Amino acid sequence: MNCVASDEVTYNERAIEINGQGRIIISGSIHYPRSTPQMWPDLIKKAKDGGLNTIETYVFWNAHEPERRQYDFSGNLDLIRFLKLIQEQELYAFLRIGPYICAEWNYGGLPVWLHNIPDIKMRTANALFMNEMKNFTTLIVDMLKTEKLFASQGGPVILSQIENEYGDVKNSYGNNGKSYIEWCENFALSLEIGVPWVMCRESDAPSPIMDACNGWYCDQYYPKHKIPKIWTESWTGWFNEWGGRNPHRTAEDLAFAVARFFQYGGTVINYYMYHGGTNFGRMAGGPYISTTYNYDAPLDEYGNLNQPKWGHLRQLHHILASLEDFLIHGHVKNIDYGNMMSATIYEHNGRRICFFGNSNARHDITINFEGKKYIVPAWSVSILPDCISEVYNSAQRPHEVEDKSTELVWSWRNEPIQLYEDEISERFHAKQLLKQKMVTNDTSDYLWYMTSIDVDENETMWGEEVILEVHTNGHILHAFVNGEHVESEWRENRPYKFAFRRTIKLNKGTNSLSLLSVTVGLPNSGAYFDQIEQGVLGPAKFKALRGEDPVVVDLLGLGKSIAWVNGHNIGRYWPSFLVGEDGCESSCDFRGAYNNHKCSTNCGKSSQRWYHVPRSFLHEANNTLVLMEEFGGSPLLVNFQTVTIEKACGSAYEGNALELSCQGGKIISDITFASYGDPKGYCEDYEKGSCESPNTLSIIKKECIGHERCSIDVSDNAFGPTNCATSLKRLIVEAIC
Known part of the structure; x- marks a missing residue:
């Protein structure tokens, strides 16, 4: 990659x-506001080590322009710094400006102040909205041009995106939607950035703007026009919700989807997400999207390698990169064997490569290809760079790593909640309950509605039970009468609007009624999503934890609210919201089409217990944790922990390489298990099989101990003969970091 001269x-x-040369683009999403500048270099490096050549990110309008014409590009909003770090790693960048982005981000990335502009209608042919969109998008483009960050100027940005997934909602906007998309095209092209524009999930994207696919599988997506087959969002997992199970997508299924995409002509892929990160502050959308945005991505929330997913995909990426010329220039021939089994042959310059794809979810299939038999496991793709020898199968993952954490304690001082009505600085009077979104302008999750009720001694309601009924589109409502908490109510599932109905007693004279309405993220997707309405503190001191491992705070035992560390809002917490008992599986079969309800875990437990505290938020001493607790709980259970990689467990089949690595600068200190033959079991519970090479353990110790990572070819030449009856031998290793 050349980022000096223009491309x-x-x-x-x-x-x-x-520059006239066809390229395979293997990209991964890393959203700069969902991590910190101190984390960016390591995240980008690990993405590059994982075989990526491009980093993708959205641009977050409401974070950059929280108030109209007031801009913020500081700290983890420093887009220019992020793009320059990508360039320093000699990677390309894919910039999805939107500025509507969805992304499980509050209000889909649109600033709420837009909603308060009279007569505005969002994401349609409305001059007011289009003018604001034009202003912000032009600002971003001009910033990049000034810093020479487009590839046409010698920068890393090779692709850009206008709007997002408009095909999902276009019909709801009628002719105005069609006019809006045409305007988006003309506006984008007028910016003259010198690189192609993408408009994902918009099959009618007008040329020269390119359509693209989003989803679990895109191998059967074919664009209408003569453009590359692009997969802008290959979903590596799924997001977490308050009260929802933890979704997991297996490495085998994801690798199968990616290999199938390239088998059937795909050449541009972006993993959504490659690193999910954290929804700091109040930027989680949804509503009810949790603070963690781990997404079961190849890099976990804290930036650690999520094995075996990272390693399994890395091996696939390196193979695909080596086959670039075939995939771009090769003559393609497909063979249908029936029973959902196929072969694809790419021929180029007298050489061939083969993909054998078995999309049968139940049965391994044996095929006869040019006189030789091949077994292709169910729901898998095999790659043969010479159409003779298999070097990769998506169902055979290379290795896995298990994360463990260590506990520390903290101190706590509780402070009672008090209402200081005379000290409320931002208040006004109205004769009705106003819309929360308009009143707060999305600057707070909380809005107090306060009124008084005068009861004459002759009133029949004095001393009797009366009904308090409040209809709300908010997510949570706390009610207080005369300073006493009546009750709280919220909805666990959509729709979130509800009627709060309780019996109360009023005193003679003036009675105070206070309602605290709480939102848990504004909607971020769907047609007319912008028109959906929405209805103390205890500082504790603690020392920074030693080392470089990621830090989390365990808030199990508390109720719900928002947490700050040294003034940094680390996000909403709601550990008391438990996941239902049903829907989790004791085992996970990767075979068969995936959805976000498959292979779920965490039933019956807190929907999020641990909350990321980036080390850049911490001081060496005198750190302050502040919790604004709504429901109450036991603060004595709160403690800080580090996420520490203590073991690396790996396996690889004969003919491949096994790679072991310890993260965070740690070295491999010991090998507790190593066997080449037919070993079995799981990490921390491996067993030798019926045959093995007797020298395996000593060879692995010599190669790996004292190193942060090691790579070993798995073969008889490396370890010696095994006398195994099985034709497919493998190596399993368990290391201590």
């Missing part, structure tokens, strides 16, 4: 071309 970025019907 000409074009495309044909097979691939993106850079």
Whole structure:
């Protein structure tokens, strides 16, 4: 990659071309506001080590322009710094400006102040909205041009995106929706950025803007026009919700989906997410999207390698990169064997490569290809760079790593909640309950509604039970009468609007009624999502934890609210919201089409217990944790922990390489298990099989101990003969970091 001289970025019907050379684009989403500047270099490096050549990010309008014409590009909003770090790692960048982004981000990335502009209608042919969108998008483009960050200027940005997934809602907007998309096209092209534009999930994207696919599988997506087959969001997992199970997508299924995409002509892929990160502050959308945005991505919330997913995909990426010329220029031939089994042959310059794809979810299939038999496991793809020898199968993952944490304690001082009505600085009077979104302008989750009721001694309601009924579109409501908490109510599932109905007693004279309405993230998707309405503190001191491992705070035992560390809002917490008992599986079969309810875990437990505290938020001493607790709980259970990689467990089949690595600068200190033959079991519970090479353990110790990572070829040449009856031998290793 050359980021000094300008690059000409074009495309044909097979691939993106850079300076006339077709390229396979393997990209991963890393959202800069969901981590910290101190984390960015390591995240980008690990993405590059994982075989990526491009980093993708959205641009977050409501974070950058929280108030109209008041901009913020500081700290973890420093987009320019983030793009320059990508360039320093000699990677490309894919910038999805939107500025509507969805992304499980509050209000889909749109500033709430837009809603308060009279007569505005969002994401449609409305001059007021289009003018604001034009202003912000132009600002971003001009910033990048000034810093020469587009590839046409010698920068890393090779692709950009206008709007987002509009095809999902276009019909709801009628002719105005069609006019709006045409305007988006003309506006984007008028910016003259010198690189192609994408408009994902918009099959009618007008040329030269390219359509793209989002989803679990995109191998059967074919664009209408002569453009590359682009997958802008290959979902690596799914997001967490308050009260929802933890979704997991297996490495085998994700690798199967990616290999199938390339088997059937795909050349541009972006993993959503490659690193999910954390919804700091109040930026989680939904509503009810949790603070963790781990997404079961190849890099976990804290930036650690999520094995075996990271390693399994890395091996696939390196193989695909080595086959680039075939995939872009090769003549393609497909063979249908029936029973959902196929072969695809790419021929180029007298050489061939083969993909054998078995999308049968139940049965392994044996095929006869040019006189030789091959067994292709169910729901898998095999890759043969010479159409003879298999070097990769998506169902055979290379290795896995298990994360463990260590506990520390903290101190706590509780402070009672008090209402200081005379000290409320931002208040006004109205004769009705006003819309929370308009009153707060999305600057707070909380809005107090306060009124008084005068009861004459002759009133029949004096001393009797009366009904308090409040209809709300908010997410949570706390009611107080005469300073006493009546009750709280919220909805666990959509729709979130409800009627709060309780019996209360009023005193003679003036009675105070206070309602605290709480939102848990504004909607971020769907047609007309912007029109959906929405209805103390205890500082504790603690010392910074030693080392470089990621830090989390365990808030199990508390109720719900928002937490700050040294003034940094680390996000909403709601550990008291438990997941239902049903829907989790004791085992996970990767075979068969995936959805976000498959392979779920965490039933009956807190929907989020641990909350990320980036080390850049911490001082060496005198750190302050502040919790604004709504429901109450036991603060004595709160403690800080580090996420520490203590073991690396790996396996690889004969003919491949096994790679072990310890993270965070740690080295491999010991090998507790190593066997080459037919070993079995799981990490921390491996067993030798019926045969093995007797020298395996000593060879692995010599190669790996004292190193942060090691790579071993798995073969008889490396370990010696095994006398195994099985034709497919493998190596399993368990290491201490």
